[in-house]
Amino acid sequence: MTHVLGRRDPPDEEPPENASTGRLGTYRARDGSPGAAVRIDLDGPHAGLVVGKRGYGKSYTLGVLAEELACAEGVAPVVADPMGIFGSLAALGTDIVADPAVAADALAPRAWCDLLGLAPSSSAGALVWQAATARSSLAGMRTFVADADTKAERATRRAADNHLALAESWGVFDPDGLTASDLLDAPAGVVLDLAGLDAAPANAVLRAVAGGLYDRCVGGRPTRLPWLLIDEAHAFFEGVADPALRAALTRGRQPGLSLVAATQRPSALPAVAVSQADLLLAHRLTSRADLDALAEARPTYLGSLEERLPTDTGEVLLVDDATESVHAVRIRERETGHGGGSPSASEL
Template identity: 30%
Template sequence: MKIKRKIDADMLLIKTSELSPSHWCQLFSVSLTEPVGVAIASAINCLKEEKEEYEIDEILDYIKDIRKIKEDVKGAAENFFQMAKSWNIFDKKGLPISKIVQGGKTTILDISSFSEDLKILIVTLIARKIFEERVKERKRYEEKLMEGKESKEEIPLTWMAIDEAHVFLPMEECPSKDVLIKQWMRQGRQPGVSLILATQRPSTLDPEVLSHSDIIICHRLTAQEDIDALNKVRPTYMQGEIKEAIKKVGTEKGVALIIDDTSEAVHIIKIRPRLSWHGGEEPSALG
C-alpha cells in the first residue's frame, strides 16, 4: 500500500515595507550617498511616512514623480525596482511569520535559487521578525503568569537551522550578523530562540560564532585553516588540542567529533548514512 503524504507549500513572500533604504541599496549594490541611492532613499522614506504597507509598483510611481532627480538617475532606480519585481518575492502583505513558525512543525525555506545578497536579506528580515515576535510572546507569557492565567503561545520556542552558515556569518561586515549574533546568539536564551549552523568552511566564520556554540559536531577536516579555527575555541576541560582529536576521526564516512559544553565532554561518534535524496553528494571520478 502506497501512502501519499501531502506537503503544504507556500510562496515565500517578503513584505515590501519591511525593507529600509539601506536594505534596498545593499540589494542593488549601490551606495546610499550616490545619486541612485539618494533617489531610492527619498522614495522609501516618503512612502514609509505615508503608508504602513505598499508594493513595488507604488515605489516605482513615487520615483517617477520625484522632480528634483535627473531622468537618467530615475531610470536607473526604476530599472532596479523592475528587476526586484521580476523576482516575485516582494509583496504588499508578505508571508505572515505565524505561517513560517508553527508549533510541532518544521518549515523549510528554499532560497537556494536567489543571489547571495538576496539570501542575506531574506535571512536578516525573517530572523529579526522571529526574534521580535518571541520577545513579545515572552512578555505576554510572563504577564499571564503573574495574573495566574494560562497562556497559549502563538509563536513557539524556535530553532532555526541555517546551511552554508559562512554566507550569513562571515568575518567581514554583513547585515545578517547584526541579527544572528547580537540578537539570537547574545540574547536568544531569554526569548527562546536557538540556532543550528552548518558549514564546510569554519575558518571563514566570525570568531564569535564558535565561541557561542554549546555543541560542535565536526566531521573530517583537511584544510589547515579550518582545523586552526576550531583549535582556537578549545574548551579548558578538553585534554589535548582539537587538531589531535580530529585525527582520531580518520577517513571513514559518518565519523565525527562532538564537543559538548553542557556535559563538558568530548566524544567520537558515528552517524548513520542518510536515507533521503542527497542534493550535494561529492562527485567521484570512478563513477
Template identity: 25%
Template sequence: MVFDVIIGRSKKDVEKFGKEGTIILGKQYVQMGQTTSLSNPVYMDVAGAHVMFIVGKRGSGKSYSLGAIAEGISDLPLEIKQNLSILLLDTMGIYWTMKYPNFQDADMVRSWGFEPKPLDVKIYTPGGFYALYRNEGIPTDFPFSIRPLDVAPEDWCISFELAVNSAEGVLLTRVVQELNKKGTSYDLNEIIRLVKEDTESDLVSQHIVSSQFEKARGWGIFSKEGTPLKDIVAGGQVTVLDLSPYATMASGWAIKALVVGLVARSLFQQRMLARKTEEFKTVDAAMHYFTKSVEEKMEDPLVWLALDEAHELLPNGSKTAATDALITILREGRQPGISLILASQQPAKIHT
C-alpha cells in the same frame, strides 16, 4: 561501558528530565586497542534554546545532519513538539527529499533501529516560481513572499550593492522612509514610481535606483501582502523555505541573505513579544515548557532556525543583509527561545 551522552543539558537537568525533550544525533566513536566502534548514543536537548555549529568537508554529512535534527524534532511526543518549530532555510534545494522515504539508504537506516519513512514537511517556494514548480512536478506546498514594507533601506542598499551615503543610497532611503511613514503596505511598483517622480535627485540616480527595483521585481519574492510568519513557523511543523531558485541567478546570495535576514529579524521580534506575554514564571519553565505540570500549547512556538552554507550568509570581514539579524540571534536568541544551527565547510570564513 555504554552510557548516554546528552549535549546542551546540565547535569542537574539530566538528573531531573533524563532524555525527555532530546533527539538522537548519532553515536560516539570509541577506540579500544586496534578496534574503533560506535558505542555511546549522543542525544541533543531541543527543549532549550541553543546555538549549534556543524562543520565538515564537502560530502561529510552536514546537510544530512540538519535533516536528521528536523526528523528528530518531528518524532518527539506531541506534548513536546507542539511547542517547537523548525525552519530549514534551504539555499541549495535539497530538503524536499524528506517528503519521501529514504529507501536508498534503507539498510543503514534500519541498522540504527529506524524504518525509512516520509516526513510531513511543508515546503514554501518564492511566489514567482511556485506555479512553475507545480507545473513541472517539483515538490512544493505553498508560495512564499515578503513585503517591501519589511525591508529596511540599509538592507535594500546592501542587496543592490549601493553605498548608503551615495546619491543613489540617499534617494532610495528617502523614498522608502516616505512610504513607511504612511503605515500601509505597498509594492515595488509604488517604490519605482516615487523614485522616478523624486524632485531632489538627478536623473542618473533615479535611473540606477529604479533599475535595481525593476531587477528585484524579477526575483519573484515580493508582494504587497507577504506570507504571515505564523504560517511558516507553526507548532509541531517542519518547514522548508526553498531558496534554491536563486542558486544560479546573478546576485543570488545577496537575494538569499535578504530573505534570511528578514525571516530571522521577524522571528526574533515575534518571539520577544511572545516571551513577554507567555505565562511563564521562570526562565527554566520558558526553556523547558514541556515540564510544566499542565501541558498546554503555546501560541508562538520555540523556534529552531537551520542554515546551510552559513559562511555565505554570515561572512567574516564583510556584511550581508542577514548579518545583523543572525548576530542578534547568536547573542540574544536564548531568552526568547530561538535556536540557531549553522552548517559550513569553511569555518574560517564565518563571522566571529
C-alpha cells in the same frame, strides 16, 4: 542509559518528562562499535555550528537535527536550503516552500541599501531609503521614486529605480510573502528551497526571515520556539543576511530563537559564529585555515582539536559548552533520506 547533550543539568540524568530531546546517534567506542544512545536537547534555545569538509556528513547531520525538530513538541524548525537537498523532509509533514518570497517591508530601509549595494549617504541610496520608509511594497517604492514631485534629480531617480527594478526581477518580494507567523504555524516546520536563487535574493529572503523570527520572539514569546537551520551558512554570513544572523547568534537565545549554521568553511564565518556556539558538531576537517578558525575560538577544555577530530564519514566530535564536555558520536541514519550526495557517472 541515554545521554542528553546540550542540557545545563548533568547529561546522564533523565530530562524532565515534558522536555523535548532529539535522537542524535550513539557514542563512538574506541573499537568503533556503537555505545550508549545520545540525544540532544531541544527544550531550550541553542546556538549551534556544524562543520566538516565536503562528503563527511555535515549536511546529513543538519538533516538529522531537522528531522528531530519536525517531530518534537513546542519547536518550529525553519531550514534554509540553498542546495535543494532537504525536500525529503516533506515525508514528516514539513512544508517545502519553493521560490520563497517575503514582503518588501520585512527589510529595514538600511537593509535595502545593503541589498542593492548603495551607500545610504549617496543620492540614490538616500532616495531608496526614503522609499523603503514611506512604502510597504516594492511596487510602491518604485512609484515613490518615480513621483514627479520628488526633489531628487532625474538621474538619481533613474539610478534608484534601476536598482529596484533589479530587485523586482528576482521574484522574491511579495506583499503576501512569508511572515514569522506563517513559519511558526507550520506544524512540522518549513524548508525554504533557495536552490533556484542567486546569492543576493537568497540573502534577502534569509535576512527577512531571520529578522522576522527574532523580532517575533522579542515582541512576545511565541507558542513554539523557532529553530533556524542554515546549510552552506558561509554564503549568508558573507552576504546581506549577515547582520540579522549575527543578531540571532548574539541575542537570539534570550528571547527563544535558536540558530544552527552548517558549513564546510568555518574559516569563512565571522569569529562570533564560532565563539557563540554552545553546541559544536565537528566532522572531518583538513584545511589549516578551518582548523585554526575553530581552535582560536574554542575553550581550553577541548584540548588539541586536530588530534580529536574524527576521520570517518558520519562521525562527529560534539563540543557541549553547557556541560563543558566533549563527546565522540556517530550520527544516526536519516529517516527521510538525504539528497546531498554527489552524482556518479557509473550510476547514470
